[in-house]
Amino acid sequence: MSNKLIDGKVVSEKIRGEIKISVDKLKKKNSTVPGLAAVLVGEDGPSQIYVRNKRKACENVGIYSEEHKMPENTSEDELLKLIDKLNNQENINGILIQLPLPKHINETKILNSVNPDKDVDGFHPVNAGNLFEGKPSYIACTPHGIIKMLEHYELDIEGKNAVVLGRSNIVGKPAAILLLQKNATVTVCHSRTKNIEEILKNADIIVAAIGRAKYVTKSMVKKDAIVIDVGINRLETGKLVGDVDFDEVHDIASMITPVPGGVGPMTITMLLWNTLKSYENSIS
Numbered sequence: 001m002s003n004k005l006i007d008g009k010v011v012s013e014k015i016r017g018e019i020k021i022s023v024d025k026l027k028k029k030n031s032t033v034p035g036l037a038a039v040l041v042g043e044d045g046p047s048q049i050y051v052r053n054k055r056k057a058c059e060n061v062g063i064y065s066e067e068h069k070m071p072e073n074t075s076e077d078e079l080l081k082l083i084d085k086l087n088n089q090e091n092i093n094g095i096l097i098q099l100p101l102p103k104h105i106n107e108t109k110i111l112n113s114v115n116p117d118k119d120v121d122g123f124h125p126v127n128a129g130n131l132f133e134g135k136p137s138y139i140a141c142t143p144h145g146i147i148k149m150l151e152h153y154e155l156d157i158e159g160k161n162a163v164v165l166g167r168s169n170i171v172g173k174p175a176a177i178l179l180l181q182k183n184a185t186v187t188v189c190h191s192r193t194k195n196i197e198e199i200l201k202n203a204d205i206i207v208a209a210i211g212r213a214k215y216v217t218k219s220m221v222k223k224d225a226i227v228i229d230v231g232i233n234r235l236e237t238g239k240l241v242g243d244v245d246f247d248e249v250h251d252i253a254s255m256i257t258p259v260p261g262g263v264g265p266m267t268i269t270m271l272l273w274n275t276l277k278s279y280e281n282s283i284s
């Protein structure tokens with residue numbers, strides 16, 4: 001295997017191993033374990049798979065998990081009632097609302113109704129605000145996972161030109177803030193950015209999170225850049241690819257994440273991490 005690879009599975013296994021040890025210790029000491037509730041509304045195929053993977057990941061580290069599957073026509077009020085119940089349920093430390101929600105439900109209203117202390121996705125404005133201010137908080141799992149991977153491979157961030165492609169609240173913006181906190185000089189590009197190619201060409205670190213298959217090609221990447229590919233895109237052939245043309249860019253990058261097996265496993269790992277943290281906060 002290429003020694004340029006930033007292997008999310010390897011980093012995940014290490015962190016999940018540490019989480020399992022902590023959970024085992026807590027179980028012995030307190031006879032309780034952290035608990036995660038996943039809420040899924042509707043029949044979205046990929047969401048069903050994500051929730052199943054999260055449940056398996058919880059089982060593997062000893063975290064209690066429960067799933068709340070609700071039909072597509074669930075009303076906003078019914079969903080709010082469930083979240084209120086989970087907010088007050090003692091054995092639940094983390095609440096995950098699987099996105100996307102059906103169109104008739106106001107996503108912002110629902111995410112904001114989760115108790116910020118149980119917001120293990122880090123989507124609540126309180127946690128987003130804490131991140132903005134550099135205070136400890138529940139950090140959005142995907143960008144948090146990216147930083148953990150860079151740290152694991154001891155890749156320098158300080159003083160580097162980092163370019164984040166995408167400005168979503170769950171990936172692009174928090175990734176940019178975290179890189180800024182690590183003293184990178186950060187540029188955020190989006191669909192209205194002019195000269196993306198030129199901006200990318202100056203990047204020491206690229207984080208691609210736009211959801212466009214193989215958008216980043218070799219000609220856009222500086223030699224020896226570090227390339228983190230967040231994108232998950234399914235080609236007509238059924239193959240999963242990232243936002244980076246891996247085969248081309250691999251030649252020129254110093255380090256690169258594959259898709260699958262890069263950022264993806266880290267996202268679930270940081271969800272487990274946040275759930276453990278929430279449990280620890282609840283008993284301290």
Ligand code: NAP
Nearest residue numbers: 142166167168171190191209210211230231232263264267
């Ligand atoms: P999103 O909410 O759809 O946001 C996409 C962002 O990309 C927007 O800011 C958009 O700009 C920008 N964009 C779209 N097309 C562009 C283009 N041609 N040039 C420049 N910018 C462009 O997506 P997201 O939730 O952040 O997710 C991004 C990708 O990451 C998706 O493929 C998603 O499946 C994947 N993802 C992976 C994980 C994981 O665990 N691996 C987790 C989350 C997401 P505007 O703001 O101007 O519209």
